[in-house]
Amino acid sequence: MHYTELIKTIKARREVLQVTQETVAELSGVGLRTLKQFESGKGNPTLLTLHKIADVLGMEVSLTIKNITTNK
Amino acid sequence: MHYTELIKTIKARREVLQVTQETVAELSGVGLRTLKQFESGKGNPTLLTLHKIADVLGMEVSLTIKNITTNK
DNA sequence: CTGTATAGTGCATTATATGGCTCTTTTACT
DNA sequence: AGTAAAAGAGCCATATAATGCACTATACAG
DSSP: OOHHHHHHHHHHHHHHTTOOHHHHHHHHTOOHHHHHHHHTTOOOOBHHHHHHHHHHTTEEEEEEEOOTTOOO | OOHHHHHHHHHHHHHHTTOOHHHHHHHHTOOHHHHHHHHTTOOOOBHHHHHHHHHHTTEEEEEEEOOTTOOO
C-alpha cells in the first residue's frame, strides 16, 4: 500500500463513518494539526500516530507479504 | 496488528530470508541503529522508515478494517 | 450574499526519531 | 571453552514529527 493510498484509505474511511477530523483527533488523542497534516499528504507520521488514528476508525496497521507474482 | 506483532513479523521475516540487520539497513537505507531500536521494541518508527524496512523484506504496510465480529 | 462547519496552512516550540560511533551482550559454530 | 558474527545499548548531535494558535480556503445552507 502506497503512502497516498494509506491516506486515501483513512480519508475515505473517515468519510464513510461521517466523522470530522476534529472528532477523530479528539477520540484518538492525536493533535488536530497532525491529523490535518497527514490527511493532506504533508506528513510522515510515526507508527504510533498512525495506529491511534486507524484505531478510532476501526482499522489497523498491518504488514503483509507482497505478492511476488505481481505481474507489473 | 499490535506493535509487538509488527516487530515479530519483521524479525521473523528477516530470519526466514536469512538476512542480518546490517544487510537490511544497507539495502533499505535505514540506519542500522534505527533498525536495531525498532526490532528490540524501543522505537516508534515513522511510516517512511517502516515502509523502507518492509520493502526490502518483500512486505508492505497496509491498513485493514478490523473485524467487527471479533467475539472477544 | 452571509454565516457556519470543515479542511488546509504558516509559524514557532517542544518532543522525539534518526543515525553514527563505541562498547557490551548474546548467539552460534567448531 | 574459544572465537566470531550478530544483536542490543549508551552517548549525542541533527533532523523532523507533534502540537497549538491564528488565519485562510472551501463548501453549503439559509
